[in-house]
Amino acid sequence: MPKTYDAIVIGSGISGGWAAKELTEAGLRTLVLEAGGPVDPATDYVEHVQPWQLPFRGWGDRAKLGREQPVQKQCYACDEWSSKFFVNDLENPYSTPEDRPFAWIRGRQVGGRSIMWGRQVYRWSDLDFEANARDGHGVDWPIRYRDIAPWYDHVERFIGVSGRAEGLSQLPDGQFLPPMEMNCAEAHVREKLLAAYAGERVLTIGRCAILTREHRGRAACHYCGTCERGCVTGSYFSSLSSTLPAALATGRLTLRPHSVVESVVYDAEKRRAVGVRVIDANTFEALEFRARIVFLCASTLESTRILLNSKSAAFPTGLGNASGELGHNLMDHSMGHGARGTVPGFTDRTTFGDRPNGIYLPRFRNVKHQHPNFLRGYAYQGGAWRNGWGRGQGMGGFGAEFKQSLIRDRGPWQFSLYGFGEMLPRHENVAELDPGLKDKWGIPALRISCAYGENEKAQWKDMIQSATEMLEAAGATNIRPTNEDVAPGLVIHEMGTARMGRDPKTSVLNGWNQVWDAPNLFLTDGACMTSSANQNPSITYMALTARAAHHAVDLMKRHEL
Numbered sequence: 136m137p138k139t140y141d142a143i144v145i146g147s148g149i150s151g152g153w154a155a156k157e158l159t160e161a162g163l164r165t166l167v168l169e170a171g172g173p174v175d176p177a178t179d180y181v182e183h184v185q186p187w188q189l190p191f192r193g194w195g196d197r198a199k200l201g202r203e204q205p206v207q208k209q210c211y212a213c214d215e216w217s218s219k220f221f222v223n224d225l226e227n228p229y230s231t232p233e234d235r236p237f238a239w240i241r242g243r244q245v246g247g248r249s250i251m252w253g254r255q256v257y258r259w260s261d262l263d264f265e266a267n268a269r270d271g272h273g274v275d276w277p278i279r280y281r282d283i284a285p286w287y288d289h290v291e292r293f294i295g296v297s298g299r300a301e302g303l304s305q306l307p308d309g310q311f312l313p314p315m316e317m318n319c320a321e322a323h324v325r326e327k328l329l330a331a332y333a334g335e336r337v338l339t340i341g342r343c344a345i346l347t348r349e350h351r352g353r354a355a356c357h358y359c360g361t362c363e364r365g366c367v368t369g370s371y372f373s374s375l376s377s378t379l380p381a382a383l384a385t386g387r388l389t390l391r392p393h394s395v396v397e398s399v400v401y402d403a404e405k406r407r408a409v410g411v412r413v414i415d416a417n418t419f420e421a422l423e424f425r426a427r428i429v430f431l432c433a434s435t436l437e438s439t440r441i442l443l444n445s446k447s448a449a450f451p452t453g454l455g456n457a458s459g460e461l462g463h464n465l466m467d468h469s470m471g472h473g474a475r476g477t478v479p480g481f482t483d484r485t486t487f488g489d490r491p492n493g494i495y496l497p498r499f500r501n502v503k504h505q506h507p508n509f510l511r512g513y514a515y516q517g518g519a520w521r522n523g524w525g526r527g528q529g530m531g532g533f534g535a536e537f538k539q540s541l542i543r544d545r546g547p548w549q550f551s552l553y554g555f556g557e558m559l560p561r562h563e564n565v566a567e568l569d570p571g572l573k574d575k576w577g578i579p580a581l582r583i584s585c586a587y588g589e590n591e592k593a594q595w596k597d598m599i600q601s602a603t604e605m606l607e608a609a610g611a612t613n614i615r616p617t618n619e620d621v622a623p624g625l626v627i628h629e630m631g632t633a634r635m636g637r638d639p640k641t642s643v644l645n646g647w648n649q650v651w652d653a654p655n656l657f658l659t660d661g662a663c664m665t666s667s668a669n670q671n672p673s674i675t676y677m678a679l680t681a682r683a684a685h686h687a688v689d690l691m692k693r694h695e696l
């Protein structure tokens with residue numbers, strides 16, 4: 136007999152951790168099924184390991200990386216320290232058309248990508264939730280900012296977000312811990328831009344899920360600076376440091392690592408999901424677990440893959456696919472465009488420690504006035520730093536005196552503005568099952584076909600031009616454009632493929648993240664997103680997950696689930 140729980144959560148990353156916390160705290164006996172293995176921060180985190188302590192001095196075993204992680208190694212964080220937190224691409228294959236590359240960056244362990252993520256967290260606003268309805272791309276979101284605002288509050292209070300309130304309508308303020316400090320060059324550029332653009336372009340310090348003071352038993356950040364390698368002090372938000380311990384403390388959590396969910400079991404008579412099929416990652420044993428409600432939180436494309444693999448007579452093309460939209464409308468953000476330059480002066484000043492955060496320049500396009508060449512908008516991330524060891528290249532010098540001069544006389548201040556743009560939802564950007572491809576566990580794998588369109592390309596031009604103009608306005612010199620060709624996927628904000636909507640004929644989920652045809656099946660990771668905005672998305676997944684979990688519990692209490 137399959138074991139029965141009140142709730143099953145699939146995945147223990149950013150979304151799954153939140154589902155586990157909220158459901159267990161509401162009194163539900165909850166099973167979390169995680170495909171990857173456990174992680175012990177005491178022994179697995181490596182943020183304080185120095186290059187000379189590693190066999191390849193930080194360069195990594197490039198032959199092995201090329202063989203086993205050819206996709207993952209494209210991510211800046213997949214290096215000799217952290218490659219163990221990224222999937223093995225041979226065991227977890229997917230295909231793409233040759234002319235439509237997609238870099239699918241994944242983590243498979245307890246904690247998912249919450250271990251390596253960049254921790255940038257920005258609320259969405261009604262500019263984003265109303266965007267599809269306004270310009271007709273995609274379907275209308277079934278929610279507005281007022282529906283999610285209390286859940287942003289709830290999440291921020293728990294995870295700890297440092298940031299500065301700016302009072303901008305397009306980037307609502309939140310429950311902030313004290314902001315990190317801008318350095319002198321950043322503060323200078325902020326003032327110059329406020330003056331040059333009459334307060335419409337506000338350069339602020341990044342809002343990030345990193346503690347600037349002790350918070351709920353977690354220590355403040357000590358600025359060691361390499362968070363993608365883990366954090367033994369739990370100073371940034373990860374499932375491992377925050378949500379999973381909270382769930383465990385209730386005594387109602389069962390966490391089962393090495394449990395690869397293959398599909399959801401659907402009972403057509405009851406119109407309910409009744410359980411999940413699992414393959415044990417080590418023994419390859421087929422298992423089944425049952426529950427009253429199921430939360431799919433395996434990450435955007437993995438959750439959609441599970442639904443596509445959940446075929447039955449009622450749903451021959453995948454559970455929840457009555458609309459035919461499952462797998463479609465895949466989005467990522469776009470990046471690679473902006474500018475950098477030299478900020479003159481301030482050469483008597485430098486930074487102390489390694490601040491794990493940059494600056495943020497929120498969207499200013501199509502906020503008040505419509506741009507003639509493109510819809511939606513973009514924001515910049517970046518920051519200022521003083522040239523250090525890197526400038527040694529091409530400099531004259533030799534030996535101890537040369538080394539001393541590099542330490543003593545740092546180079547000039549550099550400043551970078553790096554754009555992150557919104558991608559429109561398009562039906563033709565799709566993830567389907569590849570009939571000829573299976574993973575190590577024999578589960579059908581995905582074929583992903585995704586490309587940027589004309590609207591994104593028009594934004595890229597403007598990102599370069601505006602960044603150049605702003606650096607000029609700030610008095611920068613030696614301004615160079617940034618113009619990189621970055622494939623979709625590599626921004627690691629993949630979203631969509633099981634969108635929320637108002638109509639079951641055109642969407643997969645309702646406004647509470649319930650699969651229209653299986654109301655006890657909730658999907659709350661990035662697959663649910665109806666549009667992509669330009670803000671980093673994970674805090675929105677967290678808020679939607681917490682909101683959906685509370686709704687599920689309410690429905691259960693009313694015996695409606």
Ligand SMILES: Cc1cc2nc3c(=O)[nH]c(=O)nc-3n(C[C@H](O)[C@H](O)[C@H](O)COP(=O)(O)OP(=O)(O)OC[C@H]3O[C@@H](n4cnc5c(N)ncnc54)[C@H](O)[C@@H]3O)c2cc1C
Pocket residue numbers: 145146147148149150151168169170171210212240241242243244245246247248249251252253254255256363394395396397432433434435437438441627628660661671672673674676
């Ligand atoms: C280097 C890097 C930087 C990033 N920076 C930012 C940032 O600054 N801001 C931001 O908002 N986002 C950022 N992201 C993206 C962010 O990490 C993801 O949006 C977020 O982790 C998604 O949460 P999730 O719970 O959906 O997926 P994940 O955190 O990936 O967790 C999914 C979990 O599900 C498990 N799983 C998958 N398939 C199965 C299965 N079949 N059965 C059981 N379990 C399964 C996985 O093993 C994993 O543990 C970054 C990502 C990376 C890698």
Ligand code: SF4
Pocket residue numbers: 182345355356357358359360361362365366367368369370371491
């Ligand atoms: S910089 Fe701060 S948050 Fe990042 S690993 Fe170091 S202590 Fe942790």
